[in-house]
Amino acid sequence: xxxxxSVKHPASLFLLAxxxxxxxxxxxxxxxxxxxxxxxxEGQPINCNxxxxxxxxxxxxxxxxxxxxxxxxxxxxxxxxxxxxxxATVAMVDLENGEASxxxxxxxxxxxxxxxxxxxxxxxxxxxxxxxxxxxxANPLLAAAPLNDPAMHWxxxxxxxxxxxxxxxxxxxxxxxxxxIACNGTVRDIRSCDAPNRIIVELPHFVPSDRVGIxxxxxxxxxxxxxxxxxxxxxxxxxxECAGMxxxxxxxxxxxxxxxxxxxxxxx
Amino acid sequence: xxxxLAIAMASAVVIQLGKQPAYHWDIPADFPAPSVPNxxxxxxxxxxxxxxxxxxxxxxxxxxxxxxxxxxxxxAFTDGRPRSIGSTGELHPRNSMSxxxxxxxxxxxxxxxxxxxLEDQALTPLLGDNPVEMGMGGREAEVGELLASDPExxxxxxxxxxxxxxxxxxxxxxxxxxxxxxxxxxxxxxYDHYLAGDAGAxxxxxxxxxxxxxSERLECFHCHGGFNFTDSTTHASATVESVGFxxxxxxxxxxxxxxxxxxxxxxxxxxxxxxxxxxxxxSLRNVTLTAxxxxxxxxxxxKEVIDHYARGGRLIESGAQAxxxxxxxxxxxxxxxxxxxxxxxxxxxxxxTALTDESVLTNPRWTNPFEP
Numbered sequence: 001x002x003x004x005x006s007v008k009h010p011a012s013l014f015l016l017a018x019x020x021x022x023x024x025x026x027x028x029x030x031x032x033x034x035x036x037x038x039x040x041x042e043g044q045p046i047n048c049n050x051x052x053x054x055x056x057x058x059x060x061x062x063x064x065x066x067x068x069x070x071x072x073x074x075x076x077x078x079x080x081x082x083x084x085x086x087x088a089t090v091a092m093v094d095l096e097n098g099e100a101s102x103x104x105x106x107x108x109x110x111x112x113x114x115x116x117x118x119x120x121x122x123x124x125x126x127x128x129x130x131x132x133x134x135x136x137x138a139n140p141l142l143a144a145a146p147l148n149d150p151a152m153h154w155x156x157x158x159x160x161x162x163x164x165x166x167x168x169x170x171x172x173x174x175x176x177x178x179x180x181i182a183c184n185g186t187v188r189d190i191r192s193c194d195a196p197n198r199i200i201v202e203l204p205h206f207v208p209s210d211r212v213g214i215x216x217x218x219x220x221x222x223x224x225x226x227x228x229x230x231x232x233x234x235x236x237x238x239x240x241e242c243a244g245m246x247x248x249x250x251x252x253x254x255x256x257x258x259x260x261x262x263x264x265x266x267x268x
Numbered sequence: 269x270x271x272x273l274a275i276a277m278a279s280a281v282v283i284q285l286g287k288q289p290a291y292h293w294d295i296p297a298d299f300p301a302p303s304v305p306n307x308x309x310x311x312x313x314x315x316x317x318x319x320x321x322x323x324x325x326x327x328x329x330x331x332x333x334x335x336x337x338x339x340x341x342x343x344a345f346t347d348g349r350p351r352s353i354g355s356t357g358e359l360h361p362r363n364s365m366s367x368x369x370x371x372x373x374x375x376x377x378x379x380x381x382x383x384x385x386l387e388d389q390a391l392t393p394l395l396g397d398n399p400v401e402m403g404m405g406g407r408e409a410e411v412g413e414l415l416a417s418d419p420e421x422x423x424x425x426x427x428x429x430x431x432x433x434x435x436x437x438x439x440x441x442x443x444x445x446x447x448x449x450x451x452x453x454x455x456x457x458x459y460d461h462y463l464a465g466d467a468g469a470x471x472x473x474x475x476x477x478x479x480x481x482x483s484e485r486l487e488c489f490h491c492h493g494g495f496n497f498t499d500s501t502t503h504a505s506a507t508v509e510s511v512g513f514x515x516x517x518x519x520x521x522x523x524x525x526x527x528x529x530x531x532x533x534x535x536x537x538x539x540x541x542x543x544x545x546x547x548x549x550x551s552l553r554n555v556t557l558t559a560x561x562x563x564x565x566x567x568x569x570x571k572e573v574i575d576h577y578a579r580g581g582r583l584i585e586s587g588a589q590a591x592x593x594x595x596x597x598x599x600x601x602x603x604x605x606x607x608x609x610x611x612x613x614x615x616x617x618x619x620x621t622a623l624t625d626e627s628v629l630t631n632p633r634w635t636n637p638f639e640p
Binding site: 151 | 377380381382383384385388389391392395396397398404405406408437438439442526527529532535536537538539540
């Protein structure tokens with residue numbers, strides 16, 4: 001993948017440099033950055049079309065995206081607002097297209113995040129799967145896109161479903177709804193959440209031509225997808241099926257610390 | 269100067285026109301007014317708009333269900349099922365709660381420490397997808413479109429929200445529905461008449477039952493106390509927030525105190541094992557009409573509810589839910605068990621029956637406007 005608006009013409013570069021000198025105090029973020037995402041199952045692409053394993057859902061919020069340069073320094077990516085999928089500090093990725101096994105989803109997809117940063121070349125990335133706390137507990141009926149999608153909101157827990165993921169087989173299936181739980185306060189005045197459940201993903205070897213892979217076979221490795229019993233997890237502490245999924249995401253579940261997250265990977 | 273005066277007068281007229289008459293609560297003088305969120309004041313117009321919306325099946329994704337489907341006036345706004353069924357056939361984990369005097373609830377639904385406003389609670393049945401209830405998730409814009417396109421809603425919404433640039437929003441629909449639910453107030457039971465000085469309103473048996481209900485021997489009133497018969501009660505002049513969740517010994521899976529995993533009560537919200545099986549004590553007003561009982565509708569009759577508390581917890585002898593709730597480590601200290609004579613049992617039932625306000629079932633303020 002190439003930075004989309006990298007400026008190659010010397011004259012343009014000179015012009016841009018002049019503008020940048022004039023406006024350096026305002027913002028140095030001139031480089032367009034795109035981070036693409038793709039769903040996989042045991043190394044192969046997985047989608048909503050029926051197969052041995054097919055997608056039933058995959059939507060999630062990304063915030064605090066950072067590029068890591070060759071010196072190990074972090075550079076914040078500012079999301080480009082589009083009134084649909086992205087606002088300045090949170091973006092939604094939607095890898096299901098509403099067809100076949102994704103019938104409960106939506107036709108529109110959003111497979112890559114668009115932003116600007118002060119560097120164009122990088123060797124790694126870090127991001128959070130989740131909605132920042134200060135946006136997470138506001139009234140969803142008054143929220144701007146992409147935080148106005150009720151499918152991604154948890155009205156009874158307060159806050160958003162940071163991640164909706166699911167797969168089905170011919171006779172079985174499973175899904176995860178992940179979000180903050182054990183929150184304190186009241187719906188209009190949430191003070192904190194004891195289990196924030198935001199996933200911090202760091203991919204130290206990720207270059208501009210790479211994609212972020214979401215390995216659903218790793219996420220659902222602990223689920224028996226052949227026993228015909230639908231099992232799912234909506235982040236509740238009594239849901240035994242959650243333990244393996246949280247573990248694979250590197251999250252603590254019911255006081256059991258997760259392993260090193262294995263779900264988010266680099267796709268070359 | 270004249271012009272300025274004219275403008276001032278014109279503004280005054282506009283303000284006068286925009287002002288709505290104060291909402292009149294039909295509440296006996298001895299009871300407090302409910303607390304109402306500042307951003308959703310009550311008005312006659314709003315309650316009327318909410319009444320139509322409450323009974324309108326167009327608020328469900330497939331047009332089969334309204335709020336009233338699970339909250340039927342003739343059953344004190346419950347549905348008579350152990351567990352409710354959503355518009356797409358999904359079985360809800362929980363029993364439909366009565367909406368009577370919900371305006372006084374300090375927390376809403378069976379076991380949610382966060383939900384304290386009807387405006388927020390309404391979003392779950394309307395938009396939720398786990399389980400699907402009314403199934404409007406992803407189609408919420410249609411609610412605003414309904415207000416804008418239906419001629420009668422259009423008039424009602426404009427009249428209710430005269431200062432809104434666009435009154436036809438899902439937010440306003442939710443506000444109006446919440447206001448309607450908040451208007452369902454009941455203080456007209458035989459017990460209320462008795463409190464107001466009509467000594468004959470309670471039979472002698474019910475009077476004896478009242479003494480049992482408020483006795484330390486039975487302990488009922490610790491959780492079902494106060495004017496609304498639940499400790500999760502608040503009102504406009506309340507100075508202390510009262511919120512209570514209790515484990516009443518219904519389940520004790522694997523001798524560990526566990527509840528069935530789809531219905532663990534407050535534990536599901538907090539993750540704190542001490543909250544296992546803790547649910548809100550529902551109001552007992554109209555309790556004879558709200559069977560079956562408990563959060564999962566697992567007790568069929570009021571008589572069996574009394575048996576449950578008399579035993580101090582429920583014994584399930586076999587099956588996936590086997591266990592003796594009486595021995596649960598998480599059980600409330602007030603569920604200790606008691607012995608009752610047949611007469612006492614009848615007396616207690618007579619008292620509980622006296623909490624039924626028949627007027628709720630037919631009061632035209634809350635009837636279905638689509639069935640004139």
